[in-house]
Amino acid sequence: MNNALQKPVLTIRDLRLAFGDRRHQTPVLHGISLHIQPGEKVALVGESGSGKSVTARLAMGLLQDSKRTHVSGSIWFDGIDAAKGGPEIARRRGNRVAMIFQDPTSALNPTFKIRGQFRDVLRSGDRSISKDEADRRAEAALAEVSIPDPKRALDSYAFQLSGGMNQRVMIAMSLANRPQLLIADEPGTALDVTVQAQTLNLMHELTEKTGTSVLLISHNLGVVREFADRVYVIYRGRIVEHGTTAQLFNDPRHPYTRALLAAIPKISGGGLPDLPERSPEFENPLITHEGCGEPAEALS
Numbered sequence: 001m002n003n004a005l006q007k008p009v010l011t012i013r014d015l016r017l018a019f020g021d022r023r024h025q026t027p028v029l030h031g032i033s034l035h036i037q038p039g040e041k042v043a044l045v046g047e048s049g050s051g052k053s054v055t056a057r058l059a060m061g062l063l064q065d066s067k068r069t070h071v072s073g074s075i076w077f078d079g080i081d082a083a084k085g086g087p088e089i090a091r092r093r094g095n096r097v098a099m100i101f102q103d104p105t106s107a108l109n110p111t112f113k114i115r116g117q118f119r120d121v122l123r124s125g126d127r128s129i130s131k132d133e134a135d136r137r138a139e140a141a142l143a144e145v146s147i148p149d150p151k152r153a154l155d156s157y158a159f160q161l162s163g164g165m166n167q168r169v170m171i172a173m174s175l176a177n178r179p180q181l182l183i184a185d186e187p188g189t190a191l192d193v194t195v196q197a198q199t200l201n202l203m204h205e206l207t208e209k210t211g212t213s214v215l216l217i218s219h220n221l222g223v224v225r226e227f228a229d230r231v232y233v234i235y236r237g238r239i240v241e242h243g244t245t246a247q248l249f250n251d252p253r254h255p256y257t258r259a260l261l262a263a264i265p266k267i268s269g270g271g272l273p274d275l276p277e278r279s280p281e282f283e284n285p286l287i288t289h290e291g292c293g294e295p296a297e298a299l300s
């Protein structure tokens with residue numbers, strides 16, 4: 001669903017990031033621009049180290065407060081520019097943005113049962129709900145992600161559940177407060193290929209139902225093929241090509257996108273693509289496919 005007439009949920013403009021002290025800085029992002037429409041699933045694809053995770057972390061407001069990060073540009077979400085904000089930005093956004101990480105087991109707290117963690121998530125979205133009501137909602141959310149015995153899962157610690165179960169718990173938790181935007185950073189890549197595919201299917205199904213927009217981070221174009229409406233290809237901190245998923249797969253124009261496509265593993269979700277040596281032609285300027293420019297309504 002690409003509702004180009006509506007105001008984007010997220011608009012990132014000319015985002016630049018460097019790490020280091022005042023004297024020595026290493027630039028990592030060189031002017032990233034992207035937007036996500038309501039209900040849209042957008043993928044950011046590139047090889048390891050290209051800047052996908054830092055873009056996601058900046059969008060979440062998780063990197064800005066460090067003295068070693070130097071940020072410019074803008075990240076508009078819900079009327080707030082998060083580019084230069086600190087932890088208060090993440091707090092103000094509260095439950096309107098949620099994130100799913102690569103390894104669900106380490107994202108859950110090992111010292112508390114799932115029940116307590118789920119309660120905290122639900123009560124951060126609605127302070128007035130009772131414990132019983134939170135438990136009822138948690139059980140319903142776990143049933144929605146096809147966890148066979150939700151009560152038992154709630155009474156478990158993360159290490160007592162399989163990686164696939166923990167991933168389902170994470171998806172249920174992150175969508176429990178009906179966020180406007182879900183950022184999924186290589187969800188399930190720490191798990192096996194089958195679980196990764198199940199994770200993406202489940203995320204697709206649930207976010208369709210809730211109308212939640214998604215920013216999916218991946219190193220593998222094959223993985224995003226079934227999932228995303230639109231794709232941004234990132235190379236060394238720059239977007240090099242941007243189009244609908246069909247445009248990118250049917251008519252890839254940038255040499256780096258072609259290299260990524262050629263490197264799609266046979267079973268999608270496998271290891272890192274085996275890319276050719278870095279090539280100067282990968283530095284070609286940005287290619288934006290027809291109809292994929294930023295909507296006029298993008299300004300917050």
Ligand SMILES: Nc1ncnc2c1ncn2[C@@H]1O[C@H](COP(=O)(O)OP(=O)(O)OP(=O)(O)O)[C@@H](O)[C@H]1O
Nearest residue numbers: 019020028046047048049050051052053054055219
């Ligand atoms: N806290 C940090 N301090 C210094 N450099 C960092 C920091 N975090 C990331 N980087 C550097 O920024 C660059 C981009 O990293 P990022 O994690 O965004 O890559 P990525 O595309 O997500 O790769 P991967 O798929 O391996 O996670 C890398 O060169 C990385 O070494």
